[in-house]
Each structure stands twice: as structure tokens, then as C-alpha cells.
């Protein structure tokens with residue numbers, strides 16, 4: 001039997017990694033006299049575009065905003081269908097509905113948790129206009145067959161890269177040399193944070209130009225500097241747009257976080273490797289499978305339990321972790337299980353069997369750069385203690 005001892009302090013599921021570099025940049029911004037969208041937001045856009053290797057980057061107040069304007073800019077609207085995954089946060093699908101279009105769901109590849117291109121192919125109809133693949137947890141979708149379908153059926157691809165900054169597909173950074181667009185999140189728990197924030201990245205001039213209009217109240221031109229000397233007060237509203245812009249205090253955080261991304265990533269990679277090594281030895285646990293084509297950024301560590309070898313289910317496993325002072329989360333309750341979706345479209349969990357099986361087994365463990373070695377070892381010990389204690 002393990003001689004596991006419960007620690008005194010709770011290990012939170014997540015804790016942001018903010019240093020004096022970010023704090024100093026925010027203070028400088030506050031003192032600069034320009035706190036709304038301005039020079040730092042532009043610098044952040046340029047630095048981000050350079051980092052991922054994309055032509056354009058548009059900084060926004062969330063990934064949700066990025067997903068929304070990405071679809072609007074591609075002309076998605078009433079009568080159109082957009083194919084996405086049930087294993088995602090609601091905003092991936094909500095934004096399709098916000099455009100007046102219909103979200104259509106394709107089941108996941110059980111190995112990775114990402115959308116299965118073969119399932120996407122089955123869902124294409126004459127109304128399909130776009131695919132929104134989600135790079136779940138920092139895994140990447142198998143993009144080649146997805147873009148092959150997009151080419152064949154003339155579909156727009158808007159990658160939900162909320163989890164996937166730093167991830168690579170076949171060695172290439174997500175966002176690099178895109179045929180479609182990619183949408184990132186800088187929410188507090190993300191690998192790079194601006195508190196709240198997002199980025200729309202594309203190589204397509206038209207998508208970028210339209211997205212800037214949709215995200216900026218529908219103003220005919222970038223009017224952020226209309227208060228500066230020489231700036232013009234004249235503008236038109238050419239679309240009923242949204243107020244989705246990032247502002248300079250957020251961008252200040254983003255600039256300094258981007259400088260530190262590689263250092264933060266190396267810490268994530270080290271923790272993930274420790275988890276993988278520890279959990280792969282236990283037949284009651286099913287650690288993430290990483291396909292050859294994926295370089296995983298480990299935004300999330302999604303551990304699956306193997307209920308066949310346990311006397312408890314996932315929900316009880318989470319309670320046991322909580323009793324041992326380990327914070328967890330679940331990514332995700334499938335969107336197709338949510339009442340807004342079941343009531344509208346009549347989905348049943350059995351419509352997406354891989355998604356449901358995955359959902360019933362998953363627990364997201366703490367994984368972030370500010371975790372101490374002791375905390376990482378403690379999480380491992382707590383998980384193994386439960387797996388041993390409740391093993392069949």
C-alpha cells in the first residue's frame with residue numbers, strides 16, 4: 001500500500017505566470033497616456049504575426065471574438081452549415097449560431113480527442129461552408145485531410161487554436177502559412193495570457209481587412225488613432241460591427257508573455273513528461289496519446305481513467321483528488337450535451353459515441369509553469385494513490 005500523506009495546502013488547477021517584466025510593461029502603459037487600443041496593441045500584433053509566421057494578426061478581446069469575426073469575414077451567414085467538434089468549449093459553436101448559421105458536429109478521433117476528418121467528410125452537405133477544427137488541449141488536428149476536404153468542397157477553415165500556441169503540425173507552427181485562419185485565446189489559464197484576449201491570424205488579406213471592420217464597430221477604417229495629431233475625425237460605419245478590440249494594457253501583458261513563451265513552454269514540457277512517465281505504468285490510467293504529426297504544447301493535461309479497472313467513476317476520482325487537495329477541471333462537457341444545443345437540435349450523447357466515451361473518462365490535472373517540483377510529484381502521488389486504492 002502507498003504511504004501517501006495529504007498535504008495542507010490546496011494545489012489550484014491553474015495559476016498565471018506573471019513576472020516583473022509584465023508588471024513593468026503594464027505600469028509603463030498606464031503612465032504612457034495611451035491605455036486603449038494603440039501602439040502596444042499594434043506591436044503585439046506584429047510580434048505575434050512574426051512569431052507564428054503569418055501575414056496578419058488581429059488582436060481582440062477574446063478567442064470567442066476571433067472565432068466570430070473569422071466566420072463573418074468569410075461570409076458565413078443564415079442558411080450555411082459549419083462543421084465542428086462536440087469536444088470543445090461552447091464558444092466554438094456559439095459563434096456559428098451568432099453568424100446565423102447552423103453548427104454541425106462531427107465526432108472525435110478517440111485517440112486524440114480532436115475532430116476525426118473521416119467524420120467531417122460524412123457531414124458535408126451542399127450547405128456546408130466552413131470547418132472549425134479545434135486543436136484540443138494543445139494536440140493538433142490532422143490538418144492535411146481536413147484541408148484536402150476544404151479544397152475539394154471549397155470550404156473555409158477557421159482553426160480554433162485557443163489551446164495551441166506553440167503546437168506544431170508536422171513540424172510547422174499552428175498559424176504558419178495558413179490557408180484559412182487561426183484563432184488564439186489569451187484567457188488567464190492559457191499558455192500565454194493577457195487576462196482576457198485573443199488573436200485572429202491569417203495570410204488572407206481580405207479576411208484580415210474584413211475582420212478589422214467587424215471587430216472595430218464596423219468602422220470603415222482603423223480609427224484608433226483618430227484622436228492623434230493629424231488623425232481624421234471622419235469615419236463611416238459600413239457593417240453593424242462589434243466592439244471586440246484588444247487594448248494596450250492587455251497588449252502590454254501579451255508582449256512580455258510572448259518574450260517568455262519559450263521559457264514557460266519548457267516548464268510545461270517537463271511536467272507533461274513527468275506525468276506521462278508516471279501514469280503510463282498504471283493500467284487504471286490512460287495518459288494522452290500524442291501522434292507522430294503533433295508537437296504538443298501541453299496547454300492541458302487530459303488524463304483518462306480506465307473505469308473497467310476501477311471501482312470508482314471519473315466524478316468520484318475528482319472528489320478523491322479534491323479530498324487530497326488537488327484542483328482539477330474537465331475539458332469538456334460536450335457542447336452537444338448542453339441544453340441550448342439539445343433543445344435546438346435534439347442531440348443525444350449516443351450521436352457522438354467517441355466524444356461521450358472520452359468525456360466520461362477525462363480529468364484535467366494541474367499543469368502550469370509556476371508549479372513547483374514538489375507540487376508536480378504530489379499530483380502524481382495523489383493520482384497513483386487513488387488508482388491503487390480503488391483498483392479492481
Ligand SMILES: Cc1ncc(COP(=O)(O)O)c(C=O)c1O
Nearest residue numbers: 062063064089091162185186187
Ligand atoms: C477550445 C476553445 N475555444 C475557444 C475558447 C474561447 O476562448 P476565450 O475565452 O478567449 O473567448 C476556449 C476557452 O477556453 C476554448 O477552450
